[in-house]
Amino acid sequence: MPRDLDLPLNSLGLPKAPADTRVVVAMSGGVDSSVVAAVLKEEGYDVVGVTLQLYDHGAALAKKGACCAGRDIHDARRVAEQMGFPHYVLDYENTFREAVMEEFAESYLGGATPVPCIRCNERVKFRDLLNTAKELDADCMATGHYIQRMVGEHGPELHMAADANRDQSYFLFSTTPEQLAYLRFPLGHLKSKAETRALAAKYGLPVADKPDSQDICFVPNGDYASVIEKLRPGASDPGDIVDMAGKVLGQHRGVIHYTIGQRRGLGIGGLSDPLYVVRLDPESRHVVVGPKEALSTRIVPVKEVNWLGDAPLMSRPEWHIMVKVRSTRPPREAIIRPISETEAEVELIAPEDGVSAGQACVFYAPDSTRVLGGGWIWRGR
Template sequence: MNSLGFDTAPEDTRIVVAMSGGVDSSVTAALLKDQGYDVVGITLQLYDHGVAVQKKGACCAGQDIHDARRVAEAIGIPHYVLDYENRFQDSVMEEFADSYLRGETPVPCVRCNQTVKFRDLLETSQDLGAVALATGHYIRRDDVNGSARLYRGRNAVKDQSYFLFATTQDQADYLRFPLGDLTKEETRALAEKYNLEVAAKPESQDICFVPNGNYAQVIERMRPGAGVAGDIVDLQGQVLGRHTGIINYTVGQRRGLGVATGSPLYVTRIDPDQNRVVVGPAEALLVSKLTLRDMNWIGDTPLNTDGTEVLVKVRSTQTPMNAIVYGAQKGWAEVHLKNPEGGVSPGQACVMYEKDRLLGGGWIAGTEAPITIAADTALQA
């Protein structure tokens, strides 16, 4: 059995590598080529570089396609650039804009993995005769009784399992993640070992199609008139000021509200129906119950209404929290947090773990405050 778990010699094992032009995917391709695999590199052109302004550090931009091509040439593998602009527009960018208009906080990188990469590119890899699609994600994978299990990356700082919660069991069986046990420093050392031009290339920090982090500008371009001004109100509905469009605000935001009451105020809710931004004290941000839609579960036993103890993350960088998840019908679930959490917004992902093992997750459709907080708010009203 070879290093990727197949009963064939590496040279007889075709692997497609998703090459973004960054150091992680470049090292993935070079590492597998060095191990003797039949490697094919594919880079996706995901958006119109004239519409989404090209900038240094943004993934999938023109320079990144050039970098991926140069790496493929250097390590001696075939390389293809596939035009997935329409798919990316329909599956990721349109949903991103609509989500903000619904008052949500979307996570487009998850959508991209869920649709364009692990659905469309995976099918293309199979069409090319590849037995696996490899990526540069920092997540670990292991086979147990012929079925893949996914785990948080060995290096907690670089762990990317949060962004892969929507990976189905069939996809996990087909995918490979050679960097899951490495640190970023170890990856860069390998890039230098293989003399890759991208060894010192900076990491992309922003959403690839959002220039300079200004997502509101992108939404305005996609949905003209989206930035309609409206009222900023307190928990009782009293008008405190005006906002410049709900797309400019997120739950938990404190800075830039333009209102002052003598005590710190935070965005607690966005009301798209009435075009209002609701603000309140920090304690009004706390929630203890989450309703999830489009639930993906890859645990060993199905979810049920009796509840399953899990660890959850509602942000990629946070420490997992204790919770109980209750299964519901048609992809819905309910999560009860052991300790209330603040700044949780509809549209975010709630990702679940058993220790380091990734169990899946869902999209937050609604939240509920702890009973004590809800009662206090009612008394204030």
Template sequence: MLNSLDLPKAPRDTRVVVAMSGGVDSSVVAAMLAREGYEVIGITLQLYDHGAAIHRKGACCAGQDIHDARRVAERIGIPHYVLDYESRFRDAVIERFADSYLNGETPIPCVECNRSIKFTELLDTARDLGADVLATGHYVASRPAPGAVDGRALYRAADPDRDQSYFLYATTAEQLSILRFPLGDLTKPQTRALAREFGLEIADKHDSQDICFVPDGRYADIIERLRPKAVLPGDIVHADGRVLGRHSGIIHFTVGQRKGLGLSTGEPLYVVKLDAENARVIVGPRDMLATSAITLGDLNWLGETPLVPGGEPVEVAVRVRSTRPPHPAFLQMTGEGAVITLPVAELGVAPGQACVIYESEEPRARVLGGGTIRRTRPLVPLVVPPATSPRLATVTEPL
């Protein structure tokens, strides 16, 4: 007979490490499992200098959150340890984040944190402690699946507003065999209700921000501090070749952006491409944002059937932004890598973001994997004008 974590042993004989960020979700996971009789060990990762973040709402893995995690552990009577992963987090997540922006991409550091820190370094720590599984407070589901590599598959969460499968597509089959996500079948209100039931002081604590190390959402400040000589000014260029103005660095822009361009041209313009090599921001009308195909890098495939270059297209559903629902698509392996074809064009698909692949559009669909968006194919062909021969136009509004 299996316990609630799908293991063939009694809870009292099952050691579980819980990744405790200091927030409501992971705290409830620890309390739930402790109440069920599991041997629970709480671990909190200190990921960055917490001095400036200690009083800031929306931070995680920093000063106040470490204190909150420790208080929760004391409340439910489990051992708790804080591990200093600052240097590894800086190298694997923050430095890559800065370089990606400088390359004209729009990265998702949460994906890299899960891939490089939480589900590798933390899993190794759990094994060192003799744990049977590592549990987290993510809103995603995993369960046994016949035929799945290593026996388990990943699924969208019950709460569509909280579903975090978009950020966990890079989880490997081996990792899934050890990971558990007890909140996958709960909604956020149900989780908060459990926190109150357990008497946890953090029951009404604000949710953490996606990017924990970026104060006030000002990404450019972080990048300029890390790469002070790499942020170069350049031209804002219309897709037809006109130079419309100047900018102070492409790190201030992302594909699909309309606000903050500082232009007055009589037509609505959007960022359609970032030309990092020439420090140019290419703008154009909205229809130039339509994307018909995507080439992925760093593909993580969780499906049973291997993808073979030149094979038949596979009918799937994909998400190209965390805020968008899955839409029908076709996946095919080519000599360039995994290519996603979109029957209905998506707007504003940005290199550096994730494209997550699902079995279908269903609310609880299985996650088949995903990858990083490397290149996009616009529905309307975009011919970027040469950097050496722009036609000058007048800027009527200062940047």
């Protein structure tokens, strides 16, 4: 049916009646995406639910507190049946392993601290699944992420969620303008997770009281090392714990068991001052430790920059903005100095501790909630 440009925009910002608007909802089986699907179905949209099978069901069924597991697929199907819309499960195991899990293992082996959830959004959900939604003739794809999409003077913009405690902008910085034109985030305006659960109860969804996922979906109980050892047998070779001058202080059971900023569990007690992991050197198999002040960083090089500002990144020699170098930290003042369209140097006005290669550095406008993109921290201090 051709679009009538004289029609008012519907709640998804499209000039069509809801009944004529097909929406693919990415359903993880949790309460957030289930509520999105239920709300859109009640509003009269042509909803199609899609859940991704990202890894082996058998292993997933035994695991609690993670997304995308076998139980979650079952829960998504139950919601679709109750609300009366079609639901499909797509096998993305190979894609997920190649695009997310393999890089996760390689990054850890290289001494970095990767964020696989960002890569999953970038390479699986917002690329492959989004293309599948278009093949299903959907007008847009909706997810349960807590982030806001607003239409500005130059087109769709990405903004932080209304609930700062639920904001997921750090994990979505690599969303491109083309993807943003097609994506919708119906929960981003809610003020609390309690509102989401109240909606789930209103619709009588079977997942209304389901706990939130806590771990990375393929990392049971946060045990990164065991996952990497399965992906890369023999990766956990022992080595020396050394100070910043190279003096051996003890032995470790594998670089992959340590992260930048770690203090506990080093096994080098008896020293007068506390020591922290300040660098990981996989080639020499050294875990380098030092005082807390050695963790302090002001200059952060980033690559694979995704810029969402209105003017081109290279149009200025520097940008005064806010940045996050970890998902759990608030935005801090910084200056971006572009090197190319995809590479930049970020100077933190106040130094941060524990900045690690493999993490994201996410950019924010200094005077609004707008997300200006971000990049990957690509080397240590």
